[in-house]
Amino acid sequence: xxxxxxxxxxxxxxxxxxxxxxxxxxxxxxxxxxxxxxxxxxxxxxxxxxxxxxxxxxxxxxxxxxxxxxxxxxxxxxxxxxxxxxxxxxxxxxxxxxxxxxxxxxxxxxxxxxxxxxxxxxxxxxxxxxxxxxxxxxxxxxxxxxxxxxxxxxxxxxxxxxxxxxxxxxxxxxxxxxxxxxxxxxxxxxxxxxxxxxxxxxxxxxxxxxxxxxxxxxxxxxxxxxxxxxxxxxxxxxxxxxxxxxxxxxxxxxxxxxxxxxxxxxxxxxxxxxxxxxxxxxxxxxxxxxxxxxxxxxxxxxxxxxxxxxxxxxxxxxxxxxxxxxxxxxxxxxxxxxxxxxxxxxxxxxxxxxxxxxxxxx
Amino acid sequence: xxxxxxxxxxxxxxxxxxxxxxxxxxxxxxxxxxxxxxxxxxxxxxxxxxxxxxxxxxxxxxxxxxxxxxxxxxxxxxxxxxxxxxxxxxxxxxxxxxxxxxxxxxxxxxxxxxxxxxxxxxxxxxxxxxxxxxxxxxxxxxxxxxxxxxxxxxxxxxxxxxxxxxxxxxxxxxxxxxxxxxxxxxxxxxxxxxxxxxxxxxxxxxxxxxxxxxxxxxxxxxxxxxxxxxxxxxxxxxxxxxxxxxxxxxxxxxxxxxxxxxxxxxxxxxxxxxxxxxxxxxxxxxxxxxxxxxxxxxxxxxxxxxxxxxxxxxxxxxxxxxxxxxxxxxxxxxxxxxxxxxxxxxxxxxxxxxxxxxxxxxx
Numbered sequence: 001x002x003x004x005x006x007x008x009x010x011x012x013x014x015x016x017x018x019x020x021x022x023x024x025x026x027x028x029x030x031x032x033x034x035x036x037x038x039x040x041x042x043x044x045x046x047x048x049x050x051x052x053x054x055x056x057x058x059x060x061x062x063x064x065x066x067x068x069x070x071x072x073x074x075x076x077x078x079x080x081x082x083x084x085x086x087x088x089x090x091x092x093x094x095x096x097x098x099x100x101x102x103x104x105x106x107x108x109x110x111x112x113x114x115x116x117x118x119x120x121x122x123x124x125x126x127x128x129x130x131x132x133x134x135x136x137x138x139x140x141x142x143x144x145x146x147x148x149x150x151x152x153x154x155x156x157x158x159x160x161x162x163x164x165x166x167x168x169x170x171x172x173x174x175x176x177x178x179x180x181x182x183x184x185x186x187x188x189x190x191x192x193x194x195x196x197x198x199x200x201x202x203x204x205x206x207x208x209x210x211x212x213x214x215x216x217x218x219x220x221x222x223x224x225x226x227x228x229x230x231x232x233x234x235x236x237x238x239x240x241x242x243x244x245x246x247x248x249x250x251x252x253x254x255x256x257x258x259x260x261x262x263x264x265x266x267x268x269x270x271x272x273x274x275x276x277x278x279x280x281x282x283x284x285x286x287x288x289x290x291x292x293x294x295x296x297x298x299x300x301x302x303x304x305x306x307x308x309x310x311x312x313x314x315x316x317x318x319x320x321x322x323x324x325x326x327x328x329x330x331x332x333x334x335x336x337x338x339x340x341x342x343x344x345x346x347x348x349x350x351x352x353x354x355x356x357x358x359x360x361x362x
Numbered sequence: 363x364x365x366x367x368x369x370x371x372x373x374x375x376x377x378x379x380x381x382x383x384x385x386x387x388x389x390x391x392x393x394x395x396x397x398x399x400x401x402x403x404x405x406x407x408x409x410x411x412x413x414x415x416x417x418x419x420x421x422x423x424x425x426x427x428x429x430x431x432x433x434x435x436x437x438x439x440x441x442x443x444x445x446x447x448x449x450x451x452x453x454x455x456x457x458x459x460x461x462x463x464x465x466x467x468x469x470x471x472x473x474x475x476x477x478x479x480x481x482x483x484x485x486x487x488x489x490x491x492x493x494x495x496x497x498x499x500x501x502x503x504x505x506x507x508x509x510x511x512x513x514x515x516x517x518x519x520x521x522x523x524x525x526x527x528x529x530x531x532x533x534x535x536x537x538x539x540x541x542x543x544x545x546x547x548x549x550x551x552x553x554x555x556x557x558x559x560x561x562x563x564x565x566x567x568x569x570x571x572x573x574x575x576x577x578x579x580x581x582x583x584x585x586x587x588x589x590x591x592x593x594x595x596x597x598x599x600x601x602x603x604x605x606x607x608x609x610x611x612x613x614x615x616x617x618x619x620x621x622x623x624x625x626x627x628x629x630x631x632x633x634x635x636x637x638x639x640x641x642x643x644x645x646x647x648x649x650x651x652x653x654x655x656x657x658x659x660x661x662x663x664x665x666x667x668x669x670x671x672x673x674x675x676x677x678x679x680x681x682x683x684x685x686x687x688x689x690x691x692x693x694x695x696x697x698x699x700x701x702x703x704x705x706x707x708x709x710x711x712x713x714x715x716x717x718x719x720x721x722x723x724x725x
Binding site: 116118119235 | 457464518524
């Protein structure tokens, strides 16, 4: 193998894979990436067995070849080099990295040992804009579980519905975020649970342009600006989210988002496990919190509401995280009573719903 | 190697083949049987067969056409394995052999225990869909060494394993596994191998160059390959794995040397408690051989037949009754090993007992 690449080209690609390559030593090959050099087109491939990233690399190929290169060390070397980099693989498996007057020799591993790029099964394909996908991920990913024993909760459900809609849902059992989006050309119904970590990694890769999404039986494939991002799906059945989203909550409280956020932040300073109490009455909401023998806080904000008084408790963190990803000036809090799930959403944002369970007040 | 290369476990292997053929592979197996008889070998090759890229999933229809094909009748396999066994050449098979297949993991005890972290790691592998294979396979070797927390953490996964997964639990001491784990697995028993098949396994894995017999004991041994092979096979007691992983002849010779120094009232020569335990096994075998040669005079029924001259001499100095008495005493003592027996006290006790029984002239 013998190629020439520009430093800037390869450095960008290498920094993209740093989040994917494994750091632990369980399988040494996973700390490497595969460089596949071909006259028709070269690419680099990195995987941690959960997610796999394949990116094209523009290179001047003198001799074709495939080899596994230690990802972190090679990245460190490339970062310090300038201009054009020449890579040569010798017969004993040493990779020579030359640039200007400096030269490095790196041990490599045989390309055959690298995990195979899994074949995608027949799958449903849809196309999204990168900003749409970014919005979808940002508005849901925070609500998914972290290291939950119910593994399906550690991911985002991509639900392709027959009526031309894509619904993405995340939940940790206490709250649930669901966003739906109309798309063209969806056919069959299909469901895929994408790992939370993979979604976060994918977010970094989204660049200007279209993203092709393919949902298969075992994998989901995202194709953005030439790069292929493939992730293994989570086994199991995702909770039935439609059952969880309340359809007819009668009490509607209109709040200014910024004022609500600030008040919640202040209230959660003195609180027991982020518990805050909302006292809703005509025209206002009083947000209070207290820790016995320690102190308490109270704040009144204006609210668009006419009706009976209601006292309801929430985990402030759950509310703040959702309010943080909303962008409308005014939000609606739809409540049934103080022990049924409540819905929080932007006033004119019909496609996004955030469901949160109230905390029982003693 | 493939599943068909598992020697001397026809019953177990037939069961495995049939489950693959009928596509009725249970979600978890328990491979039970003494150490060194091929449980792990079978498990790894089962993993290869399950994920081999050469096997298409239509065993049943194509199977009928091959039923009458009688190749290798001596293998006594009642199913045609060629349609279900791994090919041993595709990338999936090679990766499993090398331990780098992404859907395959082998859990081994670390410093005598399998901890909860390792079991959690299994769960993490299993809850994702397979990466490139058809099934995700986890093998837990020496599973009885799971500590209680690990075993409890494993229960949930064993009870409702995610789809497309196969858990193989290997244990040489299945009775020490919690009931709750045993009851969740399909148990397959592996048995110690007959001498001939033991030889085959040892020959295969050592190639045609058996280790050169050490000359620490001054006992004359014939040095042809065959006799070494059969000695190894006999010493392995039906567990060829023990002959492959260590030099049994050297171990035995060391045990004999320790016995000699004990009879000369030497100092405690056991390096570790581990060695003490092994030494007891060896000495019990020697005593058994002495008794057998005294009664039958038939050197073919000896385990340490390459030491027959020495054993005969020792035997002449002892009465049968005393041999058996000592055998019983030693095996009783062995039972206390789990109760933290003091090494040098055991040495002195055993030493004085054996010095009374054996004539030290012949050492």
